Amino acid sequence: MTRARREVRVPVAGGDLAVGVWDAAEPDAPTILAIHGVTSSHLAWENLADALPGVRIIAPDLRGRGRSNELVGPAGMLSHADDLAAVARAHGLGPTVVVAHSMGAFVAVAFAARHPDLVARLLLVDGGLPLGAPAGLDADELVGAILGPTAARLNLRFADVAEYLDFWRDHPAFAADWTPALERYLAYDLVPAGDGGLRPATSYATTVEDTVDMNTTTTVVDSLAALSRPALLITVPRGLQDEAPGLYPDEHLRGLLAAYPDIAHERWEGFNHYTVVLSASGAARIAAAVERELSLATA
Incomplete structure (x- = not known):
């Protein structure tokens, strides 16, 4: 049974941020902040919410995504970090465990560096440490090199939800993990195009x-240098198209872990960049990691 969710709006620079909230039955239940990826939405965390019934989950649609897609003003990791601070303060949160996937993990690092009073611990799922992005590309080429079809679809138009689901149905990342929860997540991604x-x-x-900021400026490395909260990086062996080696090839990952020895690391076999969050089995494993992080934060 899918857990009940409500949606609220939080004022931020340029407008209101849409935020999904999965409340827990107990008023003193622990709370986590959950941050989605670059072309995703808060519904990426539905499986995690079902796996953590005793935890309140607060998950925004980052500006430019989901129901926050019409927010005006600049993006970039620091803008997202300030939006998260507004969300945390609107919900009366103190230091909180932050769970973040893909680009959301880079946002989480910036958030922890910029607003350390609001962060207890970081759980970074397949993101947050610099990617080995190709050099010398213009902005569109950089997006294409990193995101490929994930970004290309953003300029497409679809007649209805069924056509959009068919577009995704043969995606190699979901060959063994097509579920009703995934369909809800994908359907939420759609908004009227203005042409019917x-x-x-x-x-x-x-x-x-955001992609340019993550990969060609010093925002990420500066935030990592200023990071004062414990962080666990989880990587998976396969990427956005279920391809090997994924976002963090072994040699690149070894260099990162040597450069940032205070960041703990776990490699989770059997997942790709999407299914580690969007499958029930991936969410169950993240849930176990969240419970561990919550215990450590309490201790």
């Missing part, structure tokens, strides 16, 4: 802005 059709909610321009 539908389009993905994620702004391509914001995706470009």
Whole structure:
């Protein structure tokens, strides 16, 4: 049974941020902040919410995505970090365990460096440490090199939800993990296109802005240098197209872990970049890690 969820709006620079909240039955239940990836939404965490019934989960649609897709103003990791601070303060949170996937993990690192009073511990799922992005590319080429079809779809139009689901149905990442929860997540991604059709909610321009910031500026390395909260990085062996080696090839990963020895690391076999969050088995494993992080934060 899918856990009940409510949606709220939180004022931030340029407008209101849409936030999904899975409440827990107990009023003193622990709370986590959950941050989705570059072209995703808060519904990426539905499986995790079902796996953690005793934990309140607060998960925004980052600006330029989901129902926050019309927020005006600049993006980038620091803007997202300030949005998260507004979400945390609107919900009266103190230091909180932050769980983040893909680009969300880079946002989480910036959030912890910029607002350390609001962060207890970080759980970074297949993101957060610098990627080995190719050099010398313009912005569109960089997005294409890192995200490929994930970004290309943002400029497509679809007649209805069924056509969009068919577009995704043969995606190699979901060959063994197509579920009703995934269909709900994908359907939420659609908004009216203005011509009678539908389009993905994620702004391509914001995706470009964020990808450039993650990979060509010093924002990420500066945030990592300032990081004062414990962090666990989880990596998986396969990438966005279920391809090996995934976002963190072994040699690149070894260099990162040597450069950032205070960041703990676990390699989870059997998952790709999507299924580690969007499958029930991936969410169950993240749930176990969240419970461990919550215990450590309490201790």
